[in-house]
Each structure stands twice: as C-alpha cells, then as structure tokens.
Amino acid sequence: MARLADPALAQRRRREIVEAAMTCFRKRGFHQASMHEICAAAGISAGALYRYFPSKADIILTIAEEDQRATEALIESIAAGADITESLVNIARDVVCRCGENQPLTADVLAEAMRDPALAKRFAGRILEMQERLARAIAAGQRRGSVERSVDPDTAARLVTLMIDGLVLRAAIVGAEGGEQLAAAFRTFVERVLKPAQATSPRRTARLVVSPES
Amino acid sequence: MARLADPALAQRRRREIVEAAMTCFRKRGFHQASMHEICAAAGISAGALYRYFPSKADIILTIAEEDQRATEALIESIAAGADITESLVNIARDVVCRCGENQPLTADVLAEAMRDPALAKRFAGRILEMQERLARAIAAGQRRGSVERSVDPDTAARLVTLMIDGLVLRAAIVGAEGGEQLAAAFRTFVERVLKPAQATSPRRTARLVVSPES
DNA sequence: ATTTAAAGAACGAACGTTCGCTTTATATGC
DNA sequence: GCATATAAAGCGAACGTTCGTTCTTTAAAT
Structure with missing residues (x-):
C-alpha cells in the first residue's frame, strides 16, 4: 500500500470500496465474491483498490x-x-x-x-x-x-x-x-x-375462568 | 461419473466422502475447504472421489x-x-x-x-x-x-x-x-x-384467585 | 479378456495480488 | 502565462498459485 497524501480522499475511497464489497458479499458471500467483482462494483481498478486495502481479508474484517x-x-x-x-x-x-x-x-x-x-x-x-x-x-x-x-x-x-x-x-x-x-x-x-404480570400480560389464568377478554 | 457396479460399495464410499467433507467444512467452511483436502481426509484420490460425487456443490447439497x-x-x-x-x-x-x-x-x-x-x-x-x-x-x-x-x-x-x-x-x-x-x-x-402457570412458574399472580387447573 | 475401481498427473480457469506504466494534479522556475 | 518537474492516483495486464475437475494409466477382480 503506497503512501496516501489526502486522508479525506482515502477515507472516501475506503468507504466506497467497503460499500461495494458489502453488495458483492451479500450476493455471493465472503469467499465466493472475487476482488475483481468488488473492483467492478466500486468502479475502480484492482491497482487502485489495493492502494486503500492491503488485502481481501482486511476488507472482510472491516465489514x-x-x-x-x-x-x-x-x-x-x-x-x-x-x-x-x-x-x-x-x-x-x-x-x-x-x-x-x-x-x-x-x-x-x-x-x-x-x-x-x-x-x-x-x-x-x-x-x-x-x-x-x-x-x-x-x-x-x-x-x-x-x-x-x-x-x-x-x-x-x-x-x-x-x-x-x-x-x-x-x-x-x-x-x-x-x-x-x-x-x-x-x-x-x-x-x-418481561412484561409485569399485572399489566397487560395474557397469562391471566384466572381471568379466563371469570370472563376471558371483554 | 462412471457406472458403479456395486451399490453397497458406492454407498459406503459416499458416506466416507461425506464424513471427510464434513470434517473439512467444519474446519474451513464450504468454500475454503478444497477438494484435495477432502480427498486426503477421505484417504482416496481425486479420481476416485469423482466416481461417487459429480461435483463439490453436490457434496455441499448432500450435507x-x-x-x-x-x-x-x-x-x-x-x-x-x-x-x-x-x-x-x-x-x-x-x-x-x-x-x-x-x-x-x-x-x-x-x-x-x-x-x-x-x-x-x-x-x-x-x-x-x-x-x-x-x-x-x-x-x-x-x-x-x-x-x-x-x-x-x-x-x-x-x-x-x-x-x-x-x-x-x-x-x-x-x-x-x-x-x-x-x-x-x-x-x-x-x-x-410454555409451562402452566400453576406448576412451577414463578409468575403465579392469578392462581391465588381461582386456581383453574388443579 | 473384460470390466470395475483407484490413482494421480495434468488441465484450464479463476483467484488474490503485484507491478510497471499512464494520467492527473499541484508546485516551481521563468 | 506557460513550460517543466514531481508525486499521488489510477489503470489493467500479468504473475504465481490454487482451484475444481478430467484424463490417462494401472491394479484387481471376475
């Protein structure tokens, strides 16, 4: 991963990549989705992607x-x-x-x-x-x-x-x-x-006997 | 998948393969475990495995x-x-x-x-x-x-x-x-x-009133 | 001799990743 | 204002590896 000059751009790219990766992972799973697919979804090249993420595993971890x-x-x-x-x-x-x-x-x-x-x-x-x-x-x-x-x-x-x-x-x-x-x-x-018994719980065995739910 | 002469052997082999595959899949997941690993775990060759299963996907489906x-x-x-x-x-x-x-x-x-x-x-x-x-x-x-x-x-x-x-x-x-x-x-x-209110449930608010289920 | 079973090298495809190149943007000297 | 220099950003072909699968060969059994 080369040096990155603009932190704001880096953050934006990383977000784009993560977003694209999530779409791919949702559709095909972590290990079936390929980096090329992710690149395509993110609209960038493989070379560009690897400027912002060191590996696929790192993308997975982030997600x-x-x-x-x-x-x-x-x-x-x-x-x-x-x-x-x-x-x-x-x-x-x-x-x-x-x-x-x-x-x-x-x-x-x-x-x-x-x-x-x-x-x-x-x-x-x-x-x-x-x-x-x-x-x-x-x-x-x-x-x-x-x-x-x-x-x-x-x-x-x-x-x-x-x-x-x-x-x-x-x-x-x-x-x-x-x-x-x-x-x-x-x-x-x-x-x-969780609901307190006296409030609105349907478990009021006695009530059934008297008049279930008027 | 070639013709299989002995159905009993076929069934046995399939079981062995499935068993081996499960071990591998447990350890590494469906898409990370390789066919070679499964073969090694089953103690057979790739060629032999493919006599009994047409594809990896078929093994996964079976499992x-x-x-x-x-x-x-x-x-x-x-x-x-x-x-x-x-x-x-x-x-x-x-x-x-x-x-x-x-x-x-x-x-x-x-x-x-x-x-x-x-x-x-x-x-x-x-x-x-x-x-x-x-x-x-x-x-x-x-x-x-x-x-x-x-x-x-x-x-x-x-x-x-x-x-x-x-x-x-x-x-x-x-x-x-x-x-x-x-x-x-x-x-x-x-x-x-699920347990009836009068049995062992701590929530026995109503029982005192009627006792519907003696 | 024929058929079944097994082996394992080999295959093409696809994988994650790298690398050398081009483009783009900014800074500098004139 | 223009030409030049520098470096970040991006590209995409290519790399070596590994994948699932096939194919050829051998061994055993009938």
Missing part, C-alpha cells in the same frame, strides 16, 4: 466489525429507551422488515467467527458486554416497575439476545410476509418474559 | 440436507415426547453441549441458504413444516394440561424454533462453560412461555 457495531447500536438503543419492552418490540419490527439486506452478511460473519477462534473470542466478548448492558437496563426497569420482577435480569438479557439472533437469521429466510408473524411472536415473547 | 434432517429429527423427538417442556429442556442441553461440532456447518448452511433462493425456499418449507408439527404437539399438550393454555400454539412453536436456532449458533461461540448458562436460560424461557 465484520461494522456489522458488529450495528448490532451493538441496536442493543444500545434498547438500553437507552424508557420502556424496554416497547423498545424491544420496535427493534424487532425493524430487524424483520429490513429483510434480506444485511442478514446474509451477518450469517457470513457468524460462520467466519465459528472457525476463527480469535474472531470468536472478540465476538463472545462483545456479546457478553451487550448482555450485561441489557441486564442492567432490565434491572432498572424492574426497579421502575416496567419489567416483571420475578425474572433474573441476566437470564432475561441472555434470552433477548438469543431471540434477536434467531430473528435476524430467520427473517432473511421467511421473507417479508413471514416477518410480520415473526414480529408478532417476538411481542408475545417479550410480554411473557 | 446441507443432512444437517436439515438432523434438526428435523430434533423437533420430531420433541413432538413425540410426553412432556414437551421437559423434552425441550433436554434437547437444549444436548444442543449446547455438543459444542463446536456441527454448529459451524449449520451456520454455513444458513449463509448458503440466504444467497440461494431455491435453497431458501426449501429451508422455509421445512421450517414451516416443523413449526406446524410442533404447534400440534403444543396444542395437544394444552389439552392434556402440560402446556399453558393461554399461549397461541403457532406463536409458541415459532418462538421455540427461533430460540433453538439462536441457541445452536450461540453455543458454538460461547463455548462449554457458557453452554450451561444458555441451557439455564432456555429453561427459564420454556417455563415462562
């Missing part, structure tokens, strides 16, 4: 980190929201609607992480961090009364991240119409696990 | 279907068990303990499915089928009283498959010690979503 940061931002916004349960449901809808956009990439990143122990370690660390943050938010919600008190915050946080992972990967497969059902299912999940 | 059938068998055994909630928890423990064995493959298959619409369609079909079977089992459990009555069986089935997907993929990343926590979390999930 993997970006993907991770996106999920992180998602969790962050959940933790920041006032009503966790509502935030969660909204996020889920976002995820399933953004169908087939970044999910293939996420799956690829995941597959990559499973083989590369170093990447897996980093992944595990981030997941743990997110879970802890979420757990704190849930605990805060419990103190405020917006979250069911009988749940262990750590467990609940684990469940939520697991469910979101499942959601992301499934959404890409079932397509748009299935997404609605997924979102609805997720709402049920949140209500069952 | 993808096998992986899918494995998940299917999992769900099947859940549906067959007497107590669904207990079966589920047991299955989950199995899944998270069998750490780093087949999960990389599953992730690869998933990533593959996301790019190949035909594969995705087949995937979606199988998932739907499994969900329906599971939903029927849940409905049966509700009639027997072993499953909470207020849950919609379809929604519950969807949630369970989502959660298992998340579990499978997460287990490989967090490793063995994290697996225990995952299994515990899954138990909580099942208790919250």
Whole structure:
C-alpha cells in the first residue's frame, strides 16, 4: 500500500470500496465474491483498490466489525429507551422488515467467527458486554416497575439476545410476509418474559375462568 | 461419473466422502475447504472421489440436507415426547453441549441458504413444516394440561424454533462453560412461555384467585 | 479378456495480488 | 502565462498459485 497524501480522499475511497464489497458479499458471500467483482462494483481498478486495502481479508474484517457495531447500536438503543419492552418490540419490527439486506452478511460473519477462534473470542466478548448492558437496563426497569420482577435480569438479557439472533437469521429466510408473524411472536415473547404480570400480560389464568377478554 | 457396479460399495464410499467433507467444512467452511483436502481426509484420490460425487456443490447439497434432517429429527423427538417442556429442556442441553461440532456447518448452511433462493425456499418449507408439527404437539399438550393454555400454539412453536436456532449458533461461540448458562436460560424461557402457570412458574399472580387447573 | 475401481498427473480457469506504466494534479522556475 | 518537474492516483495486464475437475494409466477382480 503506497503512501496516501489526502486522508479525506482515502477515507472516501475506503468507504466506497467497503460499500461495494458489502453488495458483492451479500450476493455471493465472503469467499465466493472475487476482488475483481468488488473492483467492478466500486468502479475502480484492482491497482487502485489495493492502494486503500492491503488485502481481501482486511476488507472482510472491516465489514465484520461494522456489522458488529450495528448490532451493538441496536442493543444500545434498547438500553437507552424508557420502556424496554416497547423498545424491544420496535427493534424487532425493524430487524424483520429490513429483510434480506444485511442478514446474509451477518450469517457470513457468524460462520467466519465459528472457525476463527480469535474472531470468536472478540465476538463472545462483545456479546457478553451487550448482555450485561441489557441486564442492567432490565434491572432498572424492574426497579421502575416496567419489567416483571420475578425474572433474573441476566437470564432475561441472555434470552433477548438469543431471540434477536434467531430473528435476524430467520427473517432473511421467511421473507417479508413471514416477518410480520415473526414480529408478532417476538411481542408475545417479550410480554411473557418481561412484561409485569399485572399489566397487560395474557397469562391471566384466572381471568379466563371469570370472563376471558371483554 | 462412471457406472458403479456395486451399490453397497458406492454407498459406503459416499458416506466416507461425506464424513471427510464434513470434517473439512467444519474446519474451513464450504468454500475454503478444497477438494484435495477432502480427498486426503477421505484417504482416496481425486479420481476416485469423482466416481461417487459429480461435483463439490453436490457434496455441499448432500450435507446441507443432512444437517436439515438432523434438526428435523430434533423437533420430531420433541413432538413425540410426553412432556414437551421437559423434552425441550433436554434437547437444549444436548444442543449446547455438543459444542463446536456441527454448529459451524449449520451456520454455513444458513449463509448458503440466504444467497440461494431455491435453497431458501426449501429451508422455509421445512421450517414451516416443523413449526406446524410442533404447534400440534403444543396444542395437544394444552389439552392434556402440560402446556399453558393461554399461549397461541403457532406463536409458541415459532418462538421455540427461533430460540433453538439462536441457541445452536450461540453455543458454538460461547463455548462449554457458557453452554450451561444458555441451557439455564432456555429453561427459564420454556417455563415462562410454555409451562402452566400453576406448576412451577414463578409468575403465579392469578392462581391465588381461582386456581383453574388443579 | 473384460470390466470395475483407484490413482494421480495434468488441465484450464479463476483467484488474490503485484507491478510497471499512464494520467492527473499541484508546485516551481521563468 | 506557460513550460517543466514531481508525486499521488489510477489503470489493467500479468504473475504465481490454487482451484475444481478430467484424463490417462494401472491394479484387481471376475
């Protein structure tokens, strides 16, 4: 990689390349998409590309980190929201609607992480961090009364991240119409696990006996 | 692919090849593992391999279907068990303990499915089928009283498959010690979503009032 | 002698990457 | 204002390698 005079240009080019690479990777996967394809998509030559990225692996790494940061931002916004349960449901809808956009990439990143122990370690660390943050938010919600008190915050946080992972990967497969059902299912999940019992939870066994849902 | 005289030998060789390929794919992924590696792992030559498989893609397809059938068998055994909630928890423990064995493959298959619409369609079909079977089992459990009555069986089935997907993929990343926590979390999930309220669920707000299910 | 199985060298294609060249932009001397 | 010098930016053919696959040959079995 030669010396780069203009940092602004370099940054712009790198972004263009990453963007082009993401398109290619989405369509064909990390290891099936070729550098030539990426060059074509970015509208530059191979020589030019290698001025801004030292290797294909480096592009992949950059994208993997970006993907991770996106999920992180998602969790962050959940933790920041006032009503966790509502935030969660909204996020889920976002995820399933953004169908087939970044999910293939996420799956690829995941597959990559499973083989590369170093990447897996980093992944595990981030997941743990997110879970802890979420757990704190849930605990805060419990103190405020917006979250069911009988749940262990750590467990609940684990469940939520697991469910979101499942959601992301499934959404890409079932397509748009299935997404609605997924979102609805997720709402049920949140209500069952996080919503306080006395609020609007459908688990009111006694009510069924008296008069189910007037 | 030349004519094969002995079907039994052919089947044996195919199995050996598939087994070897799975080892390679687990280690390096579908598109990074080479045919030569697979040949070496299977202990045969390239020429011999191509007598039993027409292409690499065909090996991948065979493995993808096998992986899918494995998940299917999992769900099947859940549906067959007497107590669904207990079966589920047991299955989950199995899944998270069998750490780093087949999960990389599953992730690869998933990533593959996301790019190949035909594969995705087949995937979606199988998932739907499994969900329906599971939903029927849940409905049966509700009639027997072993499953909470207020849950919609379809929604519950969807949630369970989502959660298992998340579990499978997460287990490989967090490793063995994290697996225990995952299994515990899954138990909580099942208790919250499927277990009848009066049984062991901590959420027993309504029971005090009527006690619908003695 | 004929057929099946296996081997492994060889093939063309495609890969990620490099390298030498050209173009473009900016600075300098007149 | 123009010619010249310098270096960054970009190009694309070419490199060596590796890939999935084929082909020719050999060994064994019937």
